Amino acid sequence: MRRAYDVVAEDYAARLPDNRSEAAIDLAMVDAFAAAVDEGAILDAGCGAGRMSRYLLRRGCDVEGVDLSPGMVAMARRDTPGVRFTVGSLADLPYPDGSFAGVLLWYSIIHTAPAGQDRIFAEAARVLRPGGHLLVGFQAGTGTKDVSAAYSRYGHDVELERHLFTADEVAARLEAVRVRELTRLVRRAEGPEHDDQAIVLGRRSAQTR
Structure with a gap:
């Protein structure tokens, strides 16, 4: 996955410079998340080239990003001056416990097989402070789907799979790390999308134990 996104990073940043690919109703969920995080920093976990970090910035949020791909992080730093972006794994986030008031996993769990999902959610919950909010798209x-062709048409020879999950599966994984589901959106595919889309908003228990 790291190699694939390093290879496509520059084209990815050029083709998705902003949020034109997101449906308005999806961004409404991001807006609700941003409003819920009334103070404190948000971690854009799996930030890619930084388009969601920039979206949150425009809404007055204090945000920083982390991504496995150095190439993607380079694009995020280039296009989002003044924001800290770090190279790191979602399965081993380079932050102390309780560092953030919000964590955004915006389509960043999709390349991890089911066996690795629990670790990602455990790490997201670990760096989230008690009472903090987590949004997953x-x-x-x-x-599982092979999405290599989506990049080969632009001249990139990469291998990349995408895993699909139900909202119930994601909500159960959140519950397992003491993040309670607050609301969810599940909608049918629109335009060029091939699959239904889901977004789950949760809140970490305010109790530390």
Whole structure:
């Protein structure tokens, strides 16, 4: 996955410079998340080239990003001056416990197989302070899809799979790390999308134990 996104990073940043690919109703969920995080920093976990970090910045949020791909982080730093972006794994986030008031996992769980999902959510919950909010966006469904062709058409030879999950699966994983689901959005595919889309908003328990 790191190699694939390093290879495509520059084209990815050029083709997705902003939020034109997000549906208005999806961004409304991000707005609700940003409003819920009334003070404190937000971690854009799996930030890619930084388009969601920039969206949150425009809404007055204090945000920083982390991504596994050095190439993507380079694009985020280039296009989002003044924001801290770090190279790191979602399975081993380079931050102390309780560092953030909010964590955004915007389509950043989709390349990790089911066996690795629990670790990602455990890390997201670990760096989230008690009472903090977590927002997860992903393609809804079941199974695995080969998405290499989406990049090969632009001249990139990469191998990349995408995993689909149901909203119930994600909500259960949140519950397992003491993040209670507050609301969810599940909608049908629109335009060029091939799958249904889902977004789950949760809040970490205010109790430390």
